Amino acid sequence: MKETSWERSAEWYDEHLKKDDTYQRKVILPQLLRAMDIKKGEMILDLACGSGFFSMEFMKAGAHLVGVDASKTLIALAKKAVPQGQFYVGSSDKLSLIPNQSIDKVVVVLALQNIENVASTLKECARVLKPSGQTYIVLNHPAFRNPQESDWGWDESKKVQYRRIDRYLSESKVKIQMHPGDAPSEYTISFHRPLQFYFKALRTSGFLTRSVEEWESHKKSQTGPRSMAENRARKEIPVFLFLEAVKHPLSIYFLK
Numbered sequence: 001m002k003e004t005s006w007e008r009s010a011e012w013y014d015e016h017l018k019k020d021d022t023y024q025r026k027v028i029l030p031q032l033l034r035a036m037d038i039k040k041g042e043m044i045l046d047l048a049c050g051s052g053f054f055s056m057e058f059m060k061a062g063a064h065l066v067g068v069d070a071s072k073t074l075i076a077l078a079k080k081a082v083p084q085g086q087f088y089v090g091s092s093d094k095l096s097l098i099p100n101q102s103i104d105k106v107v108v109v110l111a112l113q114n115i116e117n118v119a120s121t122l123k124e125c126a127r128v129l130k131p132s133g134q135t136y137i138v139l140n141h142p143a144f145r146n147p148q149e150s151d152w153g154w155d156e157s158k159k160v161q162y163r164r165i166d167r168y169l170s171e172s173k174v175k176i177q178m179h180p181g182d183a184p185s186e187y188t189i190s191f192h193r194p195l196q197f198y199f200k201a202l203r204t205s206g207f208l209t210r211s212v213e214e215w216e217s218h219k220k221s222q223t224g225p226r227s228m229a230e231n232r233a234r235k236e237i238p239v240f241l242f243l244e245a246v247k248h249p250l251s252i253y254f255l256k
Contacts, residue, residue, distance in 0.1 A: 017053045026218040028109060028138055028240065029057060035213070035244060036136055038063050042104040045128060047092055047121075048111030052078030055085050058107070066103070068095060093120035098128045106135040112198075113139050113190055116173075122205035129247045135207060137243040139198070141214065144237055146192045147174045152233075154226065161226065161233035169194050198243065207245035214238035 017024055032054070038044070040062035046055045049067030051074050059065050065085035069075050070092070078087045088097050092108075092115050106125045115121055125135050144150060149167040154160075171194070175187045202209055217234045221227035 017051065023217070023239065024053060024109075027215055029054065031213070031215055031242065032107070032109070032136065032138065033057065033061060035211070035242065036105060036107070036134075038105075043102065045095075045098065045103045045106045045125075047095075047106055047108045047125070048115070049078055049087065050074050052081040052085065052087070054107065054109055055087075056082045059084060063105075066098060068092065068098075093117040093124055095124045095128055100127055101130045101133075103128045104130055104133055106133070108135070109138045110140065112137055113142075113192075114188060116189075116191065118193075118197075118201050119205065122201055122207065126206040126247055131247065131249060133247045134210075135202075135245045135247075137198070137245070139241045139243075141238050141241045142193060142195055142198075143168065143241075145239065147172070147176060147190045149192070154229075159226075159229055161229040163233070163237045167192075171197070195241075202243070202245045206248050208248050209243060210246050211242075211244035213242040215240040215242060 019025075036058075038058060038061040042063045044058050044063045044065055046052075046058065046065060046067040049055050049069050050071075052067060055065050055067045055078060059082060065082065067075070067078055067082075067085055067087040068090045069078070069087075070089065072089050075087050075089050078085070090097060092111075106129060108121075108125075112118060112121070122135075129135065144163050144165065146165065146167060149172070150163065150165050153162050153164045155162060170192075172192045174190055174192070176190050199209060215238055217239045219234065221230040
């Protein structure tokens with residue numbers, strides 16, 4: 001198992017999720033609970049579960065919970081926050097502690113973009129899922145949030161806030177500093193991949209993509225000369241991509 005780059009930022013990330021006005025709490029959580037439609041007694045795998053923020057909410061909805069993360073510190077925090085769950089330190093591409101066809105739903109929130117071996121990870125998801133089980137994936141939107149290759153811009157002549165994209169189809173691996181201007185040694189690794197990468201990876205791993213959604217920011221600008229344009233841009237340019245994929249009934253043939 002490769003050492004996770006999130007280990008160095010584990011405690012910072014845990015504190016960040018406790019804040020009220022995060023994307024995780026205001027955008028991703030309500031949308032995810034709606035889309036997953038959790039049934040009481042379902043077994044959910046929270047893959048790259050972090051400190052258990054989403055795990056706790058899945059259990060509140062009636063699910064049984066297995067959480068896996070490569071960070072020892074994050075798993076320790078998750079066990080403390082959600083003592084009823086089962087949490088393991090492990091690699092996403094080798095879920096050896098989870099039996100075949102034992103999981104109803106797999107959730108991967110803002111993590112697949114930080115995982116190098118996507119193909120093996122998705123094949124492991126297919127292995128542990130029951131027939132026709134679902135995988136739910138949330139990503140920073142690859143089309144609009146390419147690390148170090150995209151940014152907001154302002155067109156003064158048109159009074160328009162726009163999103164500038166410098167590169168999209170080329171895959172990349174970049175270091176993301178967790179505390180800009182401070183603690184340069186604390187960073188995570190992020191991978192940019194275009195949309196076609198994820199759809200192909202799901203198909204070759206034995207999944208059928210059933211649903212695609214694009215989620216917008218909840219944030220609003222303070223009153224000012226650009227606030228209307230900034231708020232309009234937030235409503236038109238999504239922050240997150242959501243994918244729901246279903247394990248193909250014949251996935252055993254895909255995975256050979």
